[in-house]
Amino acid sequence: MADAELVKAIAFGLTYFYLKCKQSEIKKRRARRQRRWWMKKIHHNRTRQFIEEKFNELLYEPSGEFDNFCRMSYSDFEFLLQKISPMISKHDTDFREAIPAKFRLAITLRFLASGDSYKSLHFLFKVSVSMISIIIREVCRALNEILKDLVKMPTTAEGWLNIEEGFRTKFPHCIGALDGKHVVIESPTHSGTEYYNYKKTFSIVLLALVDSKYKFVFADIGSQGRISDGGVFNNCLLWKRIIRNEIDFPPPCPLPGSNINIPYVFLADGALALSQHSSFDVYDSSGNMVTPGSWRRDNDEYNALQNLPQIPRRSPMHGSI
Template sequence: MDGEIATAAAGLLCALAIYNYADISKRITIKKKWRKRRWWITTIHRNRTSAVMEKQIDELVAEPSGEFKKFSRMSLNDFEYLLNQISSQISKQDTQLRKAIPAQIRLAITLRYLATGDSYESLHFLFKISPQIISEIIPEVCLALCQALKDEIRIPSCPEEWLCIEKGFARKFPRAIGSIDGKHIVLDCPFNCGSEYYNYKRTYSIVLLALVDSQYNFIFADIGCQGRISDGGVFTNTLLWNKICTNSSIYHRRILCPVQILMFHTFFWEMEPLHFQNT
């Protein structure tokens, strides 16, 4: 008799356990049930195809008044050069669900953003591409451009290269070997940074400092110094200043004059003085 009671009790416990498990599983299934989407893609994007997007660029290129240069801030030749350099890095594979956005359009979106600073929402209406995808495209293309063009901007490595730059300035600015200036790039205040990026214009910024030759070709650029730092402070925190202090690859020479031998140092020319220590 005791064995039968024990068997019945065990069966009852198993039945209760199975019932509880089924009830819990049902509740979990109800909680994880996805709501039905109203649409798979926004209506204005449904007619977006590679042909439609490429037609936008082709129309700008065909316009004889130079609308393409106004749009991208560069000539068609420069655009095609950049496209050839980074096309393999930014191209995506088509899937069964949709066609990939062409590399040409990805580059055009990025150049338009860099040229105008338009918001992702504004670019979304222009290219019929969602802001979420644009927020992925722009960083990817910028990274590809940096990798492809990193050797285009470099400090001259020998006196002969500096002498060539000096000859370009010789007619109007003798002894100059570069024109240097900075630009404050406005940004939102970084988290937990206080007034570190707060500048004299009462905005938050980082500084782009660049050196160019007589043909406006960049030979040095430094980006990222905090906006609160003075022009001289920005300059003294650069690799270029370090090379000047160590006489590393920076061109200078002596000139023999009838009266005495003087040291005429070549210099960087700017439209306003840079305040830093003498060396």
């Protein structure tokens, strides 16, 4: 009997000791690390006056520095700001003033335009790295929400004919130029060669259909870099709708000076197979390519996605607009 009671006592003691240790570990995890400082000294002069002065310096520079800084005109900037301001604005508190919506949009546009690291933007805008990471995500979500309806395909034959008017002088019956772009990224964790492309970089693919003014009509974003432009196109929503005859293309009609009915087509390069509604690159009398690929002419100058460490795996159908 004495031995049994001794075993029970030891077991109880060990259990109690184990529970106390676990409670201590939980308290340590929950304990909030004390801040070494409330705000870094370089952030102290980040006032509304400082923000306005920074914008005015860029805006009134005669060489057009604002357009280069944000990769858009100030009128376009104001248009976006008016749309997303209610979605990204924050309230001031007793401790500090909120970062204005104008500054939040400028931080995001600069990141997308240059691909600068958060640390670099931190020194430029005097906003902490952690706050910049939050701002960019919030603003990108807001931009996607307000602009998603601006990229849409025509729903009628008349809409496609309006696009054809822009190409008519150089290539009659063209209703859009189709091309793909490899956007370089850092290799996602445990992805192997899934995003490794023929250019020996890691990338995701942007496949876009544009009109003669480089305006996007359709875009498919997120396919793995190992997939060719033809493979991306064959799995995108646009091709699925074409083969199901769900798109109201204009009926075939003769070209000028001919009596043979010819279908309306997309212009593309050799990466996409020739079919009823696609053609290859065409050059005009001056030897210049008509449109395919020219919408991405400035893309290689900057790339924000190179600094994104994690790009989730996506199927070729993911991200279609």
